Amino acid sequence: MEGLEITVLLGLAILAGTALAPRLRVATPLLLVVIGLLLGFVPALREIQLPPETVLLLFLPVMLFWESLTTSLRAIRRSLRYIVPMSTLLVVASAFGVAWIATLFGMPWQTGLLLGAAVAPPDATAVAALGHLLPQRMFMKLKAESLTNDGTALVVYAIALSLALGENVTGWSITASVLISYLGGAAAGIAVAALAYLALRSTRSTLVINITLLIVPFLAFLLAELVEASGVLAVVFAGLIVAWTHSRITTAASRRQANAAWPFGVYLLNGALFVLIGLEVQYVVNDIPGRLIGTLLLVSVAAWIALIVVRYLFLLLFAPFSHPAGGQLFGDNRARIVNTMAGFRGAVSLAIALSVPVTVNGSGDLSGRDAIVFVTAGVILLSLLVQGPLLPAIVRWARLPEDAAAEEEYELAQRAISGAALAALDDIAAEHGISADVRDRARREGYEMLELANARAYARQRQTDDAHIAELETMLDEPDAADTGPVPEIGEVPPRTTTVGSAGGGTAAASALQMLATSDGIDLTQRSPIQKYEEATRLRLALLDRKRAVLHRMRREGTIDDLVVRRIEAHLDLEEMRLSGIEQLD
Numbered sequence: 001m002e003g004l005e006i007t008v009l010l011g012l013a014i015l016a017g018t019a020l021a022p023r024l025r026v027a028t029p030l031l032l033v034v035i036g037l038l039l040g041f042v043p044a045l046r047e048i049q050l051p052p053e054t055v056l057l058l059f060l061p062v063m064l065f066w067e068s069l070t071t072s073l074r075a076i077r078r079s080l081r082y083i084v085p086m087s088t089l090l091v092v093a094s095a096f097g098v099a100w101i102a103t104l105f106g107m108p109w110q111t112g113l114l115l116g117a118a119v120a121p122p123d124a125t126a127v128a129a130l131g132h133l134l135p136q137r138m139f140m141k142l143k144a145e146s147l148t149n150d151g152t153a154l155v156v157y158a159i160a161l162s163l164a165l166g167e168n169v170t171g172w173s174i175t176a177s178v179l180i181s182y183l184g185g186a187a188a189g190i191a192v193a194a195l196a197y198l199a200l201r202s203t204r205s206t207l208v209i210n211i212t213l214l215i216v217p218f219l220a221f222l223l224a225e226l227v228e229a230s231g232v233l234a235v236v237f238a239g240l241i242v243a244w245t246h247s248r249i250t251t252a253a254s255r256r257q258a259n260a261a262w263p264f265g266v267y268l269l270n271g272a273l274f275v276l277i278g279l280e281v282q283y284v285v286n287d288i289p290g291r292l293i294g295t296l297l298l299v300s301v302a303a304w305i306a307l308i309v310v311r312y313l314f315l316l317l318f319a320p321f322s323h324p325a326g327g328q329l330f331g332d333n334r335a336r337i338v339n340t341m342a343g344f345r346g347a348v349s350l351a352i353a354l355s356v357p358v359t360v361n362g363s364g365d366l367s368g369r370d371a372i373v374f375v376t377a378g379v380i381l382l383s384l385l386v387q388g389p390l391l392p393a394i395v396r397w398a399r400l401p402e403d404a405a406a407e408e409e410y411e412l413a414q415r416a417i418s419g420a421a422l423a424a425l426d427d428i429a430a431e432h433g434i435s436a437d438v439r440d441r442a443r444r445e446g447y448e449m450l451e452l453a454n455a456r457a458y459a460r461q462r463q464t465d466d467a468h469i470a471e472l473e474t475m476l477d478e479p480d481a482a483d484t485g486p487v488p489e490i491g492e493v494p495p496r497t498t499t500v501g502s503a504g505g506g507t508a509a510a511s512a513l514q515m516l517a518t519s520d521g522i523d524l525t526q527r528s529p530i531q532k533y534e535e536a537t538r539l540r541l542a543l544l545d546r547k548r549a550v551l552h553r554m555r556r557e558g559t560i561d562d563l564v565v566r567r568i569e570a571h572l573d574l575e576e577m578r579l580s581g582i583e584q585l586d
Contacts, residue, residue: 006048013039014271029129029274030388033381036278046282055351057221059269061235063125065217066266067147068239069246072562075140076240081321082141087149090314094120095156097310098303105299107371110164115372117157118353119303119379121149123346125270130388131342133395135403138335142342150348151230155181157352165357184229189237192220196242200249209254210261216242243562247552252573252580259570273347274384280350281377288374296371300378304386307379312340334398341394345383349376404464409560411457413568416554417547418450428542438535442543537579544576 013035021028039045076083095116102112124146131139155178162169196216200209217235224234242249250258288296315336353376356369422443429439548569555565 009039009045010272010275013275014268017271017275027130027388029126029270030384032271032274033278033384036275036280037282038278039275040279040282045279046286048276048279049283052351052354055273055347056231056355059273060232060348060351061217061221063266063269064147064232064235065239066262067124067128067143068236069243069262070563070566071143071147071240071243072140073240073244074558074561075137076144079141079144083144083148085318085321086145086314088152090311091120091149091152092156093314094307094310095153095160097306101302101306102299102375105295105302107299110160111368111372113160114157114164114356115303115353115375117153117160118349118356118372118376119307119345120156121153121345121348122146122343123348124150125273126344126346126384127342129270130344130384130391133392134338134342135400136406137403138339138342138400142339147236148233150232151181151185153348153352154230154232157355161356180228181230182233184227185224185231185233186237188224188227188229188231188234189220189239190241192216192223192234193238193241193245196238197245197249204251206251206254206257209250210258213242213250213258247548247569252576255569255573256577277347277350277377277380277384280354280373281381284370284374284377288370292371296374297378299371300375300382303375304379304382307343307345308340311343312336315339335400338391338394338398338400341387341391343383344387345380349380353377402464404460406561406564407460409564410567411453411460413551413554413560413564414453415450415457417550417568418446418453420550421543421546422446422450424546425543428546429539432535432538432542434535434539435532438532438539442536442539446543540579541576544572544579548572 013032017028017032017035021031024031095113098116098119099109099112102115103109107115122142122145124143127139127142127146131142134142158177159169159174193216196212200212203209216238220234220238221231224231246255285293319336350373353373356372358369425439425443425446428434429442551560551565551568551572554560555562
């Protein structure tokens with residue numbers, strides 16, 4: 001098929017999956033895989049191939065960069081004792097465990113290790129697409145793990161490929177490969193992020209900023225590949241550094257544009273990948289001799305079970321080392337089961353399997369590239385179509401403690417920045433030459449926002465307390481006689497009282513504006529509505545700068561999470577654009 005026809009077909013498949021998934025009450029990625037499988041029954045569509053270089057060089061840098069930008073750096077720092085072993089030792093253990101299982105079915109050891117390297121790493125995009133039901137802290141740990149484990153899998157794959165091709169592999173060569181992959185990838189990502197910082201700190205153009213950020217993941221991947229290091233780690237390091245310096249090298253307009261364009265683009269790439277996975281499975285199934293399909297299906301199921309068992313056992317054995325002292329929030333057995341079932345495989349595994357050269361062959365029917373691709377595709381399907389639908393039920397069964405830290409930090413930050421702006425209002429007004437009535441109006445609005453933030457925090461805390469009381473009453477089967485009253489909804493805005501500057505004030509302002517425009521006897525000594533508007537705009541922009549300064553100081557001190565900062569900064573950016581106007585793009 002022609003490229004344009006394939007593009008239209010993928011677009012229609014993504015559109016159908018997006019429209020039908022909410023009605024069928026299934027996750028969109030799962031439905032897209034099924035659509036790909038159904039399309040694969042058409043012989044002409046079955047021939048659509050998924051080139052591994054397309055995934056590794058086009059899809060992967062963009063998706064990993066966006067996932068890195070939206071990952072909590074504080075969560076990574078606090079969970080390093082979990083992330084490091086899970087993204088290194090677990091990948092190696094999973095690869096060897098799958099290789100051992102494959103040899104039991106007659107697959108050569110070298111071929112089994114190639115298979116193990118392909119299916120060992122959980123996929124970042126699959127975790128991001130299907131893991132939102134998890135508590136925020138567990139989701140961030142899984143996301144950080146899946147961002148970094150691809151580098152380990154590619155090192156294992158390179159070693160296994162050398163063994164399969166009969167090349168000499170020594171302990172020194174393995175050590176050198178690991179060091180070059182990790183250190184070279186990290187150095188490439190840091191270098192590209194530093195270049196981006198130097199290039200962007202002096203520009204305010206929305207287009208220049210966002211085009212530069214779009215080039216960053218590809219440049220990081222390319223630089224790492226030139227030194228034979230891990231392009232995946234280079235993209236992740238570049239993304240994490242850019243995320244930390246994001247507010248200093250971008251503007252409100254560029255951030256609003258990026259926050260609209262990147263999620264949409266990544267969603268389309270993700271959707272196309274899931275459809276192509278379904279098509280690739282159909283191609284592989286029809287390309288395998290019929291007499292081997294039964295055996296390969298057994299190998300696929302056995303490898304999938306082995307991955308689940310190895311992950312669970314690894315979590316169990318490393319639990320004392322991966323949790324900080326006193327941090328047992330997710331340290332129980334039910335949480336380990338949830339974590340185990342959330343390890344989805346995706347397009348990266350299929351790309352690694354498709355990268356196996358056709359020259360890899362040995363003795364036996366299960367020694368070739370087709371067997372590796374078939375089993376990898378089978379493991380991905382089982383991961384997505386079995387673990388995916390089961391995960392919501394398992395999360396409900398686990399009854400994990402509610403993770404309300406993000407909401408608490410959000411409310412804390414809102415109150416802190418509003419209070420800081422109010423405290424500095426007089427000084428800011430004097431600095432910018434703001435009249436008393438404009439300053440007082442801003443003070444009233446600031447107090448209203450602060451009261452609203454306090455009311456929301458109180459409502460959320462009361463709802464949490466009432467939920468705990470209800471749970472205790474259920475456990476003890478002793479209903480409390482005290483009536484706590486109705487529970488307010490989170491985010492419910494209390495009724496506002498009429499103040500100066502409300503509806504009546506707006507009518508008066510409109511009248512004053514009309515009189516100013518039509519009256520012949522204008523008192524030029526009085527401030528016009530235009531002057532007041534300009535003063536109010538300057539004052540509000542200055543207050544926004546003050547709020548941002550306090551917000552980023554709280555982030556540097558570790559008081560609030562990076563994702564909370566992004567959430568609040570998005571609101572501040574929207575307010576700034578409302579005041580200063582939308583930048584016109586040439």
